[in-house]
Amino acid sequence: MPREITAYSNPLIKRVRLLREKRHRREEGLFLAEGLRILTEAREAGRIPQYLFFARDSAAHPLVQALVADVEAAGGEAIETVPDILSKLSGKDNPQAVVGVFPEFARDLASLDRSSAPIWLVAERLRDPGNLGTILRTGDAVGAGGLILIGECVDPFSVEAVRASMGALFTVPVVQCEWAEFTQWLRSGPGQLVGLSLDTNSDYRAASYTAPTFLLTGNEAQGMPDTYAAQCDLLVKIPMLGKADSLNAAVATAVMAYEVLAQSRAT
Numbered sequence: 001m002p003r004e005i006t007a008y009s010n011p012l013i014k015r016v017r018l019l020r021e022k023r024h025r026r027e028e029g030l031f032l033a034e035g036l037r038i039l040t041e042a043r044e045a046g047r048i049p050q051y052l053f054f055a056r057d058s059a060a061h062p063l064v065q066a067l068v069a070d071v072e073a074a075g076g077e078a079i080e081t082v083p084d085i086l087s088k089l090s091g092k093d094n095p096q097a098v099v100g101v102f103p104e105f106a107r108d109l110a111s112l113d114r115s116s117a118p119i120w121l122v123a124e125r126l127r128d129p130g131n132l133g134t135i136l137r138t139g140d141a142v143g144a145g146g147l148i149l150i151g152e153c154v155d156p157f158s159v160e161a162v163r164a165s166m167g168a169l170f171t172v173p174v175v176q177c178e179w180a181e182f183t184q185w186l187r188s189g190p191g192q193l194v195g196l197s198l199d200t201n202s203d204y205r206a207a208s209y210t211a212p213t214f215l216l217t218g219n220e221a222q223g224m225p226d227t228y229a230a231q232c233d234l235l236v237k238i239p240m241l242g243k244a245d246s247l248n249a250a251v252a253t254a255v256m257a258y259e260v261l262a263q264s265r266a267t
Helices: 010-022 022-028 038-043 062-073 083-090 130-144 158-164 177-185 228-230 248-264
Strands: 031-034 051-055 077-081 098-103 121-125 147-150 174-177 190-198 214-218 233-234
Touching: 010 022, 010 031, 010 051, 010 083, 010 098, 010 158, 022 031, 031 038, 031 083, 038 098, 038 158, 051 062, 062 077, 062 098, 083 098, 098 177, 121 130, 121 248, 130 147, 130 158, 130 248, 147 177, 190 248, 214 248, 228 233, 228 248
Parallel strands: 051 077, 121 147, 121 214, 147 174, 190 214, 190 233
Antiparallel strands: 031 098, 051 098
């Protein structure tokens, strides 16, 4: 049966609050996810929280009851609490009805099967958690095999990134590695590396993509380094007909991903 916690001074509440900080997430190997939709997506993907905090007035909701049952069956702990405590955990004034504490799930390149999907997303030095979350959602939408984060990217397990992913963190494999490690793995098998660049005249819709296609998006402010661009099999550009010279990184990734998807479905 779920226990009840209503005191801010409870040691578990203090411990979980610290998971909003990257250092404590790394030390604990845990991260936060909030919201009934996101936790349900996680549950359907086979990811069960170690701790589940839920508001009293949501206890009768069938999805909350299903989460509680699965958490307890897996040896985790379900905890009934009040909105103020949930607000402290999530850092939001208007908290969601549920907050989960999950073990981080690290993946590596060796665990990826490049033949499992025609589209793969690669992001280099991505800094904004909203962009990371949106790219994960795009990956889920187009059936991408995974997202490969290169270099010093934003933490995919940050509260903001998890929130922005709307559950896609649990459905799209994420790997973090360095450029040299990635290119060595990529060139060990089939795979076309396509870079999004302003320094090319190749229109993204005129290009031909070969599965598996790895779409490389550079840093939001600086784009990708010239040395990375030189190692791409193809550089393409999305036409800009207005005064802006480029699209947001996540938007550009989505535009490209759907073009690759369209071509793969036409063959």
